[in-house]
Amino acid sequence: MSVYAINKLCRDALHDLAFREALKRDPAAAIASRDLTADERKALLEGDVVRLYEWGCHPFLLAYLTRWDLFGLTQPIYNKRIRTAHDARDE
């Protein structure tokens, strides 16, 4: 489990243009060298922002992925999914 690595990946998508272009071209190849577990890799490639959020990834950083529809995450798809995530603030 490396929430930090996923947060960093999101930040790099904003700040590292070459990495962003690689993510658009071939997401699996672009994240191949990242220090992620198989589950994390799968969740990212499926755009499963609910799991990523519930693992503790930062929502502000996850939201970057929608700017370029990375991992299939258009804004409406992202919003539809994240709205079903467990919200600890409701407890």
Added chain:
Amino acid sequence: MAEIVAAFGVPHAPAFPALVAREGPNCETARLYAEVAEHVAAAAPDVLIVFTDDHFNTFFLDNFPTFAIGIAETTAGPNDQTPMPHYQVAVPGALAAHIRATALEQGFDIALVQDFDVDHAVMVPLHFLTPKMQVPVLPIFVNALAPPLPTARRCYALGEAVRAAMESWPKPLRVAVIGSGSFSLEIGGPRVPPGDRAAGFPDPEWTNQVQVLLSQARVDDLLDAATFARMQRAGNIGGELLNWIAMLGMIGARKPRAMLPHAGHGHAFGVWRWN
């Protein structure tokens, strides 16, 4: 002695510069910033202190300060690809160093950052308030995004410590202070609205309550109400209220000259002037 001559609270949504460029100077957002800008010009500050929260751009989670102060000769930004002009602006480095030293003596161990640029939270307000970048800007960073956050009372005390530093500054200087941020704002979390909007404003009741407390100068009530849990219920970016609270610490319990709501948003525009 440096004199605190005015204080301002404004939002910093990264969409605003492009929105105003598109919709023109008569749109509501443009008019709200313009009204605050008139007060900034009338207060004629020599320096602007900006309480701001970095959105993982100047800093990242490898090293994320609770409080930090920029001590440099210049800074630039935005450094986060916000669609707006890129600016350079002078930083009053000696004053910043004085604030840091004074605050340390009072128990505030503020992190030092000497080589930095700033994100939209500083540059969006400046773009509207001092677009010629003629007034040097001193950023003080408050962690509003990476919980656990500093408490409201701690942030207020930070503002008081900065005020104390103003009193021991050896030269005359007119200082204005800006608190930058929202009261109710959700980005990327479960409280975003359905559809294609990136941001949600999930707690209009809190947005209104904060404006009432600010308008009535009920600082103690605000500090009691602004718990971490309460701010988070208003959105995962709700901690930005801490920037306004630190700003209040610099001026004490004063009633604002203007508190302007922004329809449909989770923030307001505030102006404090007293002479």
